[in-house]
Structures are given as structure tokens and as C-alpha cells.
Amino acid sequence: SQQGEEDPQALSIQEGENATMNCSYKTSINNLQWYRQNSGRGLVHLILIRSNEREKHSGRLRVTLDTSKKSSSLLITASRAADTASYFCATDGGKAAGNKLTFGGGTRVLVKP
Amino acid sequence: DTGVSQDPRHKITKRGQNVTFRCDPISEHNRLYWYRQTLGQGPEFLTYFQNEAQLEKSRLLSDRFSAERPKGSFSTLEIQRTEQGDSAMYLCASSPQGTGSYTGELFFGEGSRLTVL
Numbered sequence: 001s002q003q004g005e006e007d008p009q010a011l012s013i014q015e016g017e018n019a020t021m022n023c024s025y026k027t028s029i030n031n032l033q034w035y036r037q038n039s040g041r042g043l044v045h046l047i048l049i050r051s052n053e054r055e056k057h058s059g060r061l062r063v064t065l066d067t068s069k070k071s072s073s074l075l076i077t078a079s080r081a082a083d084t085a086s087y088f089c090a091t092d093g094g095k096a097a098g099n100k101l102t103f104g105g106g107t108r109v110l111v112k113p
Numbered sequence: 114d115t116g117v118s119q120d121p122r123h124k125i126t127k128r129g130q131n132v133t134f135r136c137d138p139i140s141e142h143n144r145l146y147w148y149r150q151t152l153g154q155g156p157e158f159l160t161y162f163q164n165e166a167q168l169e170k171s172r173l174l175s176d177r178f179s180a181e182r183p184k185g186s187f188s189t190l191e192i193q194r195t196e197q198g199d200s201a202m203y204l205c206a207s208s209p210q211g212t213g214s215y216t217g218e219l220f221f222g223e224g225s226r227l228t229v230l
Contacts, residue, residue, distance in 0.1 A: 042221040103155035
């Protein structure tokens with residue numbers, strides 16, 4: 001079963017625009033991670049935010065986490081055609097849960113040149 | 114460091130046949146995970162190993178599925194008597210969990226895509 005929902009399911013933007021996607025989850029977490037997947041390929045880790053953090057930046061990525069609302073958002077600024085991919089949030093339930101990741105359904109992002 | 118390697122990348126089989134996938138994790142990664150991903154969905158957890166010990170299996174892993182990691186290095190995932198519903202991408206991931214280099218992220222292979230006709 002999947003931990004959470006991602007919104008929107010699909011997003012189409014012009015190059016240079018920002019892309020924002022949201023993730024909601026259900027149970028307590030140790031950390032939340034975002035991964036990217038190009039069509040037919042494996043997942044690539046983008047960024048991890050711990051449960052005691054509220055915001056984190058990495059290059060053109062900005063992640064927020066609101067544990068009271070059990071939600072997170074990923075912002076990609078100044079998008080490029082190469083950012084076209086599916087983006088997944090994944091929650092880590094901690095050592096008691098085997099540190100396995102539980103993924104959402106993903107947001108499919110299309111960046112048009 | 115060559116990353117996580119999965120073989121084969123693609124497998125087409127007829128219903129009822131057995132298939133086996135292999136995963137070679139990053140060397141010295143003690144944790145190895147298997148996930149299944151169907152088209153348009155996120156990956157779903159199947160099972161994971163700590164070294165050679167299989168510590169957890171999802172309810173998704175029916176009796177027709179078996180996974181092994183005999184020497185704590187590579188792992189195999191076997192599906193017996195395949196069904197059309199088994200068609201999916203099977204993803205392997207590894208991590209150095211519990212070691213000084215563990216950051217929390219999983220390192221994924223490119224996946225093995227199974228098509229059952």
C-alpha cells in the first residue's frame with residue numbers, strides 16, 4: 001500500500017516557470033525524501049528532510065515539511081526541459097519500520113521548451 | 114563504485130513460466146530492498162534484507178514470489194507460475210544502513226521490466 005497522495009498527478013509548465021507539487025502522508029515519519037524518475041528508468045534521490053526540519057534547499061529545489069499537517073511540498077524553480085520526469089515523495093518510518101521507504105503515487109511533470 | 118546493477122533489464126515471458134531477477138547492490142551496502150512498480154504508480158515495497166537475513170516481507174509477496182540474498186551480496190527475486198498481473202517494473206535498492214556513511218537515502222538500480230503475455 002502507498003503511504004500518501006501526491007498532488008497534482010500531472011503538471012505541464014513552460015521552461016523557466018516554477019513547478020510545485022505536494023505530498024500528504026498518514027503516519028509518523030523519521031524523514032521524508034523526494035526522488036525523481038525518468039521514463040523507464042530507476043529512481044534518483046533528490047533531497048531528504050528530517051522530521052525536525054521545516055525547510056531545506058538544494059540548488060533549484062526547495063522542500064518544506066509540515067508534520068502537524070503531515071504534508072510536504074517540492075518546488076523546482078526556473079524549470080528546464082531536462083526536469084521533465086516523475087517526482088515521488090517517500091516517507092521513512094524510522095528504525096522500527098526497517099527504514100524502508102513508502103512512496104506516494106507521484107507527480108508527472110512536463111516542462112515544455 | 115558502479116551503482117546498483119539489475120539483470121535482466123527486460124523480460125518477456127508467457128503466463129505460467131518462472132522468471133528470476135538479479136540485483137547487485139553497491140558493494141558494502143548491507144541493506145537491500147525490492148520494490149514493484151506498475152505503470153503510472155509509485156514503487157511498492159516487497160521485501161528487504163539486512164546482509165543475508167530477510168527481515169520483512171510485504172503482503173504483496175505471495176507464495177509464488179521468493180527472494181534470497183545467500184551471501185549478503187547479490188540478491189535474486191524469483192516469480193513462479195507468472196500471471197499477467199505480475200507485469201511490472203521490479204526495482205532493487207541498497208543502502209549502507211547503520212554505517213557511518215548512511216545518509217538515509219536509497220540507491221536504486223534501473224529496474225527489471227517484466228511483461229507476462
